[in-house]
Amino acid sequence: MPATVRETPDAVVIGMGPGGEDLAGRLADAGLDVVGVDERLVGGECPYWGCIPSKIMVRSADLVGEARRIPGMAGIARVHPEFRPVARRVRQATDDWNDKVAVDRFTGRGGRFLRGTARLTAPGEVTVLGADERETVLRPRQAIVLATGSEPAAPPVPGLAATPYWTNRELIEAEELPESLLIIGGGAIGLELGQAWQRLGCAVTVVEAGPQLLGREEPESGDLLTQVLSADGVSVHTGVEVQGVEYRDGRFQLLCKRGERFSADRLLVATGRRIALDRIGGGVLGLGSEARAVPVDERLRVVGTQGSWPVGIWAIGDVTGKGAFTHMAMYQADVAVRAILGQGGAPARYHAVPRVTFTDPEIGAVGLTEAQARAEGRRVRTAQTELSASSRGYIHGSNGNAGFVKLVADGDTLVGATSAGPSGGEVLGLLSLAVSARIPIAELAATIWAYPTFHRAVGTAVAELA
Template sequence: MVAAAVSTPDAVVIGMGPGGEDVAGRLADAGWDVVGVDERLVGGECPYWGCIPSKIMVRAGNLVREAHRVPGSAGISRVQSDWRPVHRHVQQATDDWDDKVAVDRFTSRGGTFLRGTARLTGPGEVSVVGADDSETVLRPRRALVLAVGTRPSAPPVPGLAGTPYWTNHELIEAEELPSSLLVLGGGAIGLELGQAVQRFGCDVTVLEAQQRLLAREEPEAAELLMRVLATEGLAFHTGAELVSVGYDGQRFNAVCRRGERLSAERLLVSAGRRVDLERLGASVLGVPADARALPVDDRMRVLGAPGVWAIGDVTGKGAFTHMSMYQADVAVRAILGRGGRPAEYHAVPRVTFTDPEIGAVGLTEAQARAQGLAVRTSVTDLAASARGFVHGSGNDGFIKLVAAGGVLVGATAAGPTGGEVLGLLTLAVQARLPLAELAATIWAYPTFHRAVGEAVKGL
């Protein structure tokens, strides 16, 4: 047996997604000897199977939908959707799922990249096993950064594990769309992808175990989406608990506890994501085997593990690319001793890129009340806030504000540009801007963000 190679760099970064790559690159820029490790593609989920390719699909679906709105509003249109150019665009954006450009980007900054599975094997020690079973032992002298991300999680439904179900990976890579798709999970991923492919002729049915879609967002958002998506032909079953899933070689068959029997050519599982801390060997850090995230302080240091930092999904602060990048900056400043502001999480933004978009920041009304806050809320309809914004013309949406103590503690911007309007609301929540300042603001007319001013009046 060949002995493992041993290396003692200044820093090791496990997980080279957006945040991990940023940390590794910036430490290399600072003159450190840095080794970045990942068994998958450098760049992580976002550029290959998440944010970027899914938004290409969403944008293409939006174009199809807009073309269908021409009759009765702007003339005559004939729409013949075609998935092939969408797939080609996704291939181009992902370099056909090749990370050479990303690897070269990192190594050109002076870093070293190892492709392989990393596991913590002792205090300050990492074992990396490559595809050829070669082993490299890394013992970082100054910093170990864990940015391992998450993987799709499948619920323990009898029969599911033995079927060729899809995750977002398979759907993103699909050269052709199935005639029908059963989506297990009514969260952001399932709804974004489900709506996009429905617009290209795929018959989509969404199954959600919770009583409503987007269960973590405001109920008004779920009501809006169900109303709009239903007009496009998507079918929904909420409060639906699966008891079995089967596959006969051609179709998936799902049975719900209430008795519904559903069938489709393909099944997309979008029921959340999970961190595999056991596979990482996190017990070396004193983390319980059943932990769902690594405990970190406001400088991203793993509690009880000197010299170890963690960023991104593994910290449990939100599985968003922007969260990983935010925490990467905090961690790099801490590692290099540069100080600056610690991490804060009272104004974390999130966007579901459906049509209409659902942008939200901070606390929902339910979360604020659960914290015992003296809550005031206000909801304004987009179409009602500006004449000419007609329901059913693609302008459906609302602004909901959640206030306590004279400031906003949460907000939702739902509409054609919900994610963009969210920017000003995120700033207001982050800066704890007094409501009096928002009330004194002049809002341009006619814009979607003008509805924020109308909502402020309701407080």
């Protein structure tokens, strides 16, 4: 057994995803002796298995979808999708799942990196177990930051664990397109990848237990995507509960509560993500097995540790339960860095968290849905404007302009909004600002909206509320 190494840096950052890497680098820039720890790749889920490679697949598939709109509108086009160039671009973008560039980027700023599994072993103490079985015990003088992210979660469906099912990670790394794919879960990940693979030539079936796709968003968003995905050839099934999974002779079969059976070559489980608090020593923080996230205050300091720990401990990103988004981790990293360095500034606020589902059309949303606002007892008013005469124009007319803008107001300000359409994520920017800054509806109504743009629909919807 190798000897245990003991060190006392200024700060330890556990988890070097987008938020952790940014925070650790900024602390190093400030002159602190920082140790960053990760058992996987520096950069985290986003650049290797999430945001970046998935959007390469989505963009490639969008090209196919756009080309198929040419007949009847701009001439004749025949499209023959090919997956290998897409897989090749994914490997290039991820450096073939090698993080040397990212590690060098961090160490070049003065930080130190340890590859290994880290966990809290006592208040103010982090123990790292490396691949060589060497233990490094770190007792930082100033700060510990938990930025450990989340991991794909699989439901406790009988038979599932014994099968070679995929999560987003295995799907992103795939070099060949199977003939057919089953997807359990009708959330953002399943729908983005499902639509992309269908357009690239794979027969896709989506099975969702809830009554609609994108169950956490406005029902209009789920309805729109059900129509569009079905028109693309995706087989969509909502309100279907999977009760068993079988894998025989290279084929998966889903056994469902009402007797439905679905079969395919591959199975993607896209039912959400989990935070493995037990792996990082959540018990040291006083968190029980039922805890779903690390509780933090408005400065991202872990609740209950001030005064009882010899060093400050903060948490950022997925592990805080405030939203599993790269932009959330980066936002929280900024708040935590300022807190650690004593720089003050604005505390964390979560009333205007933006989120985008990168399907075609895109579904952008910010703040509260209508249902959430009503559940909070707010004085809810809504307005909605379609981007085109009807979503049937998208499906049958192939103009690609289906979508809508829906606004949720409480009194004279917006508390939520959805922009669904070809540029839904881009239109969301102005809506995020309106919700975040609590811009009066009268001020929005007095704004001049450029014509003809998709965001002009925001002005039309605002006029209904003014």
